[in-house]
Amino acid sequence: NQPAFWQALAYCKTTRTPLLVWIESTERDARSDALPLELAKRALVRAAAGAFVPGRASAEYARSLGVPAERVVEAPNAVDNAFFRAAPKHDGGTCRFLYVGRLDPEKGLDVLLDAFAGVPGELVLAGDGTEARALRARAPERVRFLGPVSRDGLPELYASADVFVLPSLSEQWGMVLNEAASAGLALVSTNAAGAAYELVDEDLRVPAGDAVALAAALRRLADDPTLRRAAGERARTRVEALTPEAWAEGVLELARRAAGRGPRSADPR
Numbered sequence: 001n002q003p004a005f006w007q008a009l010a011y012c013k014t015t016r017t018p019l020l021v022w023i024e025s026t027e028r029d030a031r032s033d034a035l036p037l038e039l040a041k042r043a044l045v046r047a048a049a050g051a052f053v054p055g056r057a058s059a060e061y062a063r064s065l066g067v068p069a070e071r072v073v074e075a076p077n078a079v080d081n082a083f084f085r086a087a088p089k090h091d092g093g094t095c096r097f098l099y100v101g102r103l104d105p106e107k108g109l110d111v112l113l114d115a116f117a118g119v120p121g122e123l124v125l126a127g128d129g130t131e132a133r134a135l136r137a138r139a140p141e142r143v144r145f146l147g148p149v150s151r152d153g154l155p156e157l158y159a160s161a162d163v164f165v166l167p168s169l170s171e172q173w174g175m176v177l178n179e180a181a182s183a184g185l186a187l188v189s190t191n192a193a194g195a196a197y198e199l200v201d202e203d204l205r206v207p208a209g210d211a212v213a214l215a216a217a218l219r220r221l222a223d224d225p226t227l228r229r230a231a232g233e234r235a236r237t238r239v240e241a242l243t244p245e246a247w248a249e250g251v252l253e254l255a256r257r258a259a260g261r262g263p264r265s266a267d268p269r
Contacts, residue, residue: 019047020048021050023052023062024058025172028170046067048071050072052075053074056074075250076246084154096162097116097161097222098185100158100164100180101166103127103129107167108168108169108190112167115167122143124144125143125144126148163222164186164187165187166188168189168193169209174196178242186204186229187235201231
């Protein structure tokens with residue numbers, strides 16, 4: 001739906017330059033149901049020499065649009081993992097759940113509050129948005145609203161929590177899952193987030209909009225400190241493979257394929 005996409009395609013056809021596209025969307029994204037737009041999207045991506053995607057969910061979506069599997073390369077979304085694991089980890093006391101992000105409808109925070117009603121512990125929400133006032137009005141006292149938090153304040157915030165929860169109804173990736181995984185938090189996410197398929201335990205990945213399933217996942221972690229620690233360690237191990245260097249390698253690999261050079265050979269040094 002952007003003229004620049006079609007201008008890029010026209011330029012590449014005129015100059016015989018391979019067109020590579022970045023596809024971060026997944027099957028579960030909120031999107032227009034307009035058939036002409038969907039047909040145009042398919043035509044554009046099929047004309048490309050290849051697509052690079054952040055993870056499995058986006059790879060599946062790219063293939064569903066008609067991109068051949070051999071033309072899809074993963075270049076994982078990444079953060080500075082070392083930055084987010086720098087602060088000393090909180091340990092002990094009441095289980096503390098954390099959400100960081102916009103307080104907007106698509107983030108599913110109303111579902112989170114419904115789910116949290118029957119879960120022991122404390123919930124901290126960091127961020128601001130259009131739903132902030134309504135959420136504050138209905139939240140119990142054990143839910144704290146911090147407002148916006150600077151990037152420099154995030155490592156300490158993550159370190160103060162036990163479990164990170166992302167209840168989004170629509171979420172292409174969810175970089176906050178990378179951040180929380182780097183900090184060693186146990187992760188709970190809906191299946192809307194692309195990052196959930198890379199970082200979150202399958203039994204802690206719940207259907208978007210399902211407050212009952214979300215409550216069950218939160219309660220399991222609230223009741224079991226050993227499970228929390230183990231889930232956090234698994235998340236931290238998984239995120240170690242998601243680095244800016246891995247992203248760059250993915251982009252380079254696709255560029256080599258598009259240029260007809262094949263996979264990069266081992267460094268002779």
